[in-house]
Amino acid sequence: MIVTIASFKGGVGKTTTALHLAAYLQTKAPALLVDGDLNRSALDWAARGSLPFKVVDEKQGVRYARDYEHIVIDTPARPTPEDLTTLAEGCDLLILPSSPDAMALSAMLQMVEALYSLQSNYRILLTVIPPAPSKVGAESRATIEKAGLPIFKSDIRRLAVFQKAALAGVPVSAIKDPYTKAAWGCYTAVGKEILP
Amino acid sequence: MSRFDDLLKAKKLKPGEPDISTSTALSKSKDPNFVRTTVYLPKQLHRQLKSAAAQSGQEMSELVEKSVTQYLQKFNPDDSI
Numbered sequence: 001m002i003v004t005i006a007s008f009k010g011g012v013g014k015t016t017t018a019l020h021l022a023a024y025l026q027t028k029a030p031a032l033l034v035d036g037d038l039n040r041s042a043l044d045w046a047a048r049g050s051l052p053f054k055v056v057d058e059k060q061g062v063r064y065a066r067d068y069e070h071i072v073i074d075t076p077a078r079p080t081p082e083d084l085t086t087l088a089e090g091c092d093l094l095i096l097p098s099s100p101d102a103m104a105l106s107a108m109l110q111m112v113e114a115l116y117s118l119q120s121n122y123r124i125l126l127t128v129i130p131p132a133p134s135k136v137g138a139e140s141r142a143t144i145e146k147a148g149l150p151i152f153k154s155d156i157r158r159l160a161v162f163q164k165a166a167l168a169g170v171p172v173s174a175i176k177d178p179y180t181k182a183a184w185g186c187y188t189a190v191g192k193e194i195l196p
Numbered sequence: 197m198s199r200f201d202d203l204l205k206a207k208k209l210k211p212g213e214p215d216i217s218t219s220t221a222l223s224k225s226k227d228p229n230f231v232r233t234t235v236y237l238p239k240q241l242h243r244q245l246k247s248a249a250a251q252s253g254q255e256m257s258e259l260v261e262k263s264v265t266q267y268l269q270k271f272n273p274d275d276s277i
Contacts (some may be wrong), residue, residue, distance in 0.1 A: 002207060034198060062202045066209035071198070086198035 001025070001195065002071045006084065007037040009107035010077040013127035014098045015041040016162055019051070020184075021095075023171040024191030026053040030071035035060040036083075037076045049169020081114075088120035093194060097156075099128035100140035112149060124149055125190060127156040154189035156167035157182065203258060 006019045017082040018033060019042055033055045035042035046055040056064055058073075067070060073087065088094050092102075094115070099110035108124060115122055123145055129137035137155055144151050161179045165172040174181040224230040237245070249256045 002204070034203060058199050058203050062206040065203055065206040067211045068214060071207055073203070080198070082198040084202055086200045087202065090200070090204035123274075 001069070001093070002073065003093045003194065004070040004073040004075060004087045005031050005077045005097060006079055006087065006093040006111065007097055007104075007108060008078060008111050009098075009104050012099045012104050012108075013156060013162075014077070015045065015074050016096055016128065016175045017095065017097050017125065017156070017187075017190075018042060018072050018162070018186075019045060019147070019173055020187035021082050021191060022055075022070075022072040023051070023173065024187055025070040025072065025195065028195055030057065030067070031070040032061065032068035034058055034065075034066055034071060034073045040078070042074050043117045045166055045169055047169065048167070051169070051171065062096055068157065084114060085118060086110075088099070088115055088118045092121065093122055094122040094124055095125050095152075097125045097127045098140075098187060105140060105143075122150065124151040124153070125156065128158045129155045130158050152190055152193055154186060154193065156190070159183045 003021060004015050005021075007014055013184045015037065018035075022031045022033040032059070033042055033046075033051075035055060036058045042055055043057065045051070048064075056066065061071070073091065075083065075087065076099065079087070096108050096111055098104045112122075112124075113146060126137060126140055126144075141151065141155070158180060159171050159179045160170075161175055161177040161183045165175050165176060165183075168175060172180055172187075177183075208229075225232070245256055245259060249259055
């Protein structure tokens with residue numbers, strides 16, 4: 001299965017999502033994370049610590065792709081129209097992460113528009129959801145569902161443990177923190193929606 | 197052409213299968229229909245040619261080929277080239 005993570009806006013948890021979904025898929029079959037972001041954030045993450053799966057850039061990926069059952073592709077914040085077309089039509093699932101704020105949501109809707117004319121199986125993932133009493137997560141979900149757009153049932157919460165994991169170069173599941181279970185739980189729930 | 201084309205093509209290969217060839221066209225250096233030649237150009241013109249090639253994404257060879265073809269058609273309209 002090829003899963004691509006894409007968004008027109010940065011800072012919406014694209015790399016975090018790519019990395020943790022690769023970690024989830026790795027529990028099912030060998031998974032490869034392709035860092036297609038020219039910032040190479042995922043490769044940096046991997047270089048700082050150790051990840052339970054292989055991380056390569058899109059050029060090295062050509063050599064490794066055939067040996068892995070699952071491929072997760074992280075993309076640059078501003079994919080070119082050619083990249084978007086290739087990935088949208090070439091992957092099995094395109095995930096559009098968005099935080100619940102006006103700017104990220106509007107960037108996400110722009111991408112939905114860009115995908116309109118393409119043959120693409122996409123789903124929106126709400127990320128960086130602030131804790132209660134904030135209701136922005138639920139409100140954003142209601143808006144997206146009302147518009148009839150495909151969205152994951154589970155959200156990704158805004159938790160400091162994600163930053164700790166990035167710093168340590170490991171997935172959240174490898175961090176000792178009271179919120180580890182909650183954070184990893186977010187992604188296993190999403191993972192189960194993709195591949196039970 | 198996207199940076200991800202080869203990656204997605206490669207995923208379709210079976211483990212252990214040989215690499216896909218990224219380009220099937222014969223390069224001009226190996227194509228018997230082409231010869232390599234040396235001409236002297238003023239430095240400035242050479243620079244302009246190089247820059248025009250880069251800007252239009254073509255090879256300098258292609259630009260020279262087009263220009264020379266046009267020139268010959270203009271001055272020897274009877275010859276079929």
